[in-house]
Amino acid sequence: MIQLYGLRMSNYYSLVKALMIDKGVEFEEVKAPPTQKDDNLERSPMGKMPSIGVDGKYLSESLAIAQYLDQIAPEPALLPSDPFAAAKVMELSCHVKLDIELVARRCLPELLFSQPVSDETKESVKVDLERGMAALERILVAAPYAVGPQVSLADFYIYYSFGLASGVAGKVLGMDLLAAHPRVKSVIDKMAEHPSVMRVEAEKAA
Ligand SMILES: N[C@@H](CCC(=O)N[C@@H](CS)C(=O)NCC(=O)O)C(=O)O
Known part of the structure; x- marks a missing residue:
């Protein structure tokens, strides 16, 4: 256990x-x-x-x-059996984690603890988020999952990173992070119906 x-x-x-x-x-x-x-x-x-x-x-x-x-x-499996395809899943997961979620996190103190972050930080986070989103768009497949027809680790990183990143962007930066990214939104919507994700979210809300 x-x-x-x-x-x-x-x-x-x-x-x-x-x-x-x-x-x-x-x-x-x-x-x-x-x-x-x-x-x-x-x-x-x-x-x-x-x-x-x-x-x-x-x-x-x-x-x-x-x-x-x-x-x-x-x-x-969380990764495809082909070594290069598996590495592409890791690549996508890393970009989402490091270039979107971790960037948005810089503004988390304002959202969670009412600790204002500076305008300078907000501006740099906006710029870096746009860059992270552009990077994701370049490698996202979204057919219908992040890298193709099968769920992979990247889909879990997308779902659980954008909950935080979109919340921060909307509430602290006044920015709709997904507005110009319907393909990312479609992956998130698909994962919202994934049984394990549904159970986790239901137990979180209980
Ligand atoms: N790189 C870590 C990040 C974990 C992380 O940031 N956890 C947050 C909660 S979601 C945390 O513990 N924050 C408290 C802190 O930074 O001290 C991972 O992928 O597990």
Whole structure:
């Protein structure tokens, strides 16, 4: 049995939970807010969520956890079997994570904690988000999933990154991040109907 540490409100926690459900891996949820306390740092060296526990050992970072899950429970696969196609899924996931979600995060303190971010930060986030969206458009297939007919890891990163990124863009930057990107929106809408995602969202709302 794997322990999943974190809180349901976290997008990356939700992503890992959806992957575990998809793969039929047995897990239990352990409430663990992000802190700099020793027990949390032992699980996650930056004190973030999520992390998982496996036989008394710990692993953090959603991408590393996803790779681990794909190896212990290969079906349904998160990556195509062709090595180059698999690397393209990782490429897309990295761009979404680093060039969109992480960029939007710079404005998260204003959205979540009413801690205003400077106009300068907002301007730079807007510019960087536009650049990240353009990058995503260049490599997105959206037919109907991110890289083609099958769900892959990239679809989970898109779904769980845009919840945060679109919220920040709309509420803090006054920007509709998806308005000019109907193909990205179609992938998000498709993933909203994915059974594991539906269960995660329902349990989050409960
Ligand atoms: N790169 C990490 C990011 C995890 C992350 O940013 N988690 C957020 C919650 S969604 C967190 O713990 N934030 C608290 C903090 O940064 O201290 C991953 O992919 O797992």
